Amino acid sequence: MDFVINSLPLYWEGALLTIRLTVFGAALAFVLAVVVGTLGTMRNKAARAVAMVYTEVFRGVAALVLLFWFGNSLQEITGFRLETEFAAILALGLNVGAYGAEVVRSSINAVPRAQTEASIALNMTWWRRTRLVVFPQAWAQMLPTFGNLVIELMKATAIVSLIGLTDLTKVADDFRASAVADTFTVYSVALVGYFLFAQVLIVLVRLLERRANRKLGRPTDDSLLGLLRPPSIGTTTGGAR
Amino acid sequence: MEPGNEPLIKFDKVVKKFGDNVVLDGLDLDVNAGERVTLIGPSGSGKTTILRLLMTLEHVNGGTIWVGGKPFSHMYRGDQLVPANEKYLREHRKTIGMVFQQFNLFPNMTVRKNVTEGPVHSLGVPKEEASERAVELLEMVGLADKIDAHPTQLSGGQQQRVAIARALAMRPEILLLDEVTSALDPELVAGVLDVLREIARGTDITMLCVTHEMGFARDVSDRVFMFDAGRIAESGPPEQIFGDPREDRTKSFLKAVLEHE
Numbered sequence A: 001m002d003f004v005i006n007s008l009p010l011y012w013e014g015a016l017l018t019i020r021l022t023v024f025g026a027a028l029a030f031v032l033a034v035v036v037g038t039l040g041t042m043r044n045k046a047a048r049a050v051a052m053v054y055t056e057v058f059r060g061v062a063a064l065v066l067l068f069w070f071g072n073s074l075q076e077i078t079g080f081r082l083e084t085e086f087a088a089i090l091a092l093g094l095n096v097g098a099y100g101a102e103v104v105r106s107s108i109n110a111v112p113r114a115q116t117e118a119s120i121a122l123n124m125t126w127w128r129r130t131r132l133v134v135f136p137q138a139w140a141q142m143l144p145t146f147g148n149l150v151i152e153l154m155k156a157t158a159i160v161s162l163i164g165l166t167d168l169t170k171v172a173d174d175f176r177a178s179a180v181a182d183t184f185t186v187y188s189v190a191l192v193g194y195f196l197f198a199q200v201l202i203v204l205v206r207l208l209e210r211r212a213n214r215k216l217g218r219p220t221d222d223s224l225l226g227l228l229r230p231p232s233i234g235t236t237t238g239g240a241r
Numbered sequence B: 001m002e003p004g005n006e007p008l009i010k011f012d013k014v015v016k017k018f019g020d021n022v023v024l025d026g027l028d029l030d031v032n033a034g035e036r037v038t039l040i041g042p043s044g045s046g047k048t049t050i051l052r053l054l055m056t057l058e059h060v061n062g063g064t065i066w067v068g069g070k071p072f073s074h075m076y077r078g079d080q081l082v083p084a085n086e087k088y089l090r091e092h093r094k095t096i097g098m099v100f101q102q103f104n105l106f107p108n109m110t111v112r113k114n115v116t117e118g119p120v121h122s123l124g125v126p127k128e129e130a131s132e133r134a135v136e137l138l139e140m141v142g143l144a145d146k147i148d149a150h151p152t153q154l155s156g157g158q159q160q161r162v163a164i165a166r167a168l169a170m171r172p173e174i175l176l177l178d179e180v181t182s183a184l185d186p187e188l189v190a191g192v193l194d195v196l197r198e199i200a201r202g203t204d205i206t207m208l209c210v211t212h213e214m215g216f217a218r219d220v221s222d223r224v225f226m227f228d229a230g231r232i233a234e235s236g237p238p239e240q241i242f243g244d245p246r247e248d249r250t251k252s253f254l255k256a257v258l259e260h261e
Helices: A002-039 A045-060 A063-078 A084-110 A113-121 A126-163 A168-177 A183-215 B047-054 B086-095 B111-123 B127-140 B156-168 B186-202 B214-220 B238-243 B248-260
Strands: B009-018 B021-031 B036-040 B062-067 B074-077 B080-083 B096-099 B174-178 B206-210 B223-228 B231-236
Touching (some): A002 A045, A002 A126, A002 A168, A045 A084, A063 A084, A063 A126, A113 B096, A126 A168, A126 A183, A126 B111, B009 B047, B021 B062, B021 B231, B036 B047, B047 B062, B111 B127, B111 B156, B127 B156, B156 B186, B186 B206, B186 B214, B206 B214, B214 B248, B223 B238, B223 B248, B231 B238, B231 B248, B238 B248
Parallel strands (some): B036 B206, B036 B223, B174 B206
Antiparallel strands (some): B009 B021, B074 B080, B223 B231
């Protein structure tokens, strides 16, 4: 127990990097997902091609190899060295963004065609229609899957020690290597840390889901406990009535 | 042609296909300014397609649609008629409004927003003005007290009346009504039809209605078009179509519909 209490500051330092990578990685993934996912819904062939190439390339490569590539290989061909932490954010964001783009694309396509037709009848431009009518409705549908993806991203940050970053996993591993405590304890602390972060992320996404559903005039479970359990059937189903 | 005699809407040999299914087969149709026209006929006879072509939700496969003496489905490039591009359509469909069978209100907006977003974003009407107009229109349809409600909190009939207010907020010259009472519970139909009668009485908007409400068709129409298999089987004033139909197809259709009522 003494070990746990004494080592917490070091764990926390590693955890801060894990959090930073999660926040910036998720921000990058989100922007990519929205932009590329929207391109994928356009009638313009070039836009769709760009979306497809990005999605297939970055969904199809291992995040770990992408990490090595940005961390090491890029320097060899361009002579330009990315800061290691930036390389990690880039690798994770590009990878998860590709999954997110598919979520955005399918959610936008799931908004009933009738909604688009109503906005054409009001003579809205593509941009206004997407921003005011289609995206806000698709948003409620994206959120549950975005919740999964951001947790996946958070857990994927555990690979960054392989390009020399000291995150939560690396701190635990260093404790094991220096044999200051048994392996059961050092990794258990890390496991609990990841679990707690995941819970925080889930609660944040559920809060966003509630807000989105309320805006669509759907019933929401407003209890505190409702933030920790999956919403009941009928509160998150997408599409307009 | 004299400007005064020119029809407001003119379908010239319009063809519309969905795959191999020919929905409109060389249709000619004229509607004059201010006229109230009802389209009746069996499902799949092409009535709704006519409205959807006018709202530019579908595009013709042949022939041309003219509105206000100008090409509508097409535009001039030099002196050639080519299919209209999005920019041209945006400029020319401003004068047309549509109310849908399933209302299609925006669920992410309050009633007020539903009614003001079109004028504010498409016509550049100042927000204040659009909001005042929304209040007026909602009063007309009897829903002023629901202005801050969400569409999901309204009954079908109320949603449809909001949808009518939303279409009128664009100050259309032509109003397209696509089976606007078909999705409603029977007791809600009358309220919606009353609003439409009110519009027919109080404005000079050109109206094209696809409807199965024969009583309403008889009351408001100047002309009734009986459709069958993508062609006009018969057309004329409502007294003639309902009182003394000439075509067997019209007779059998009316018999089936009126028996049901």
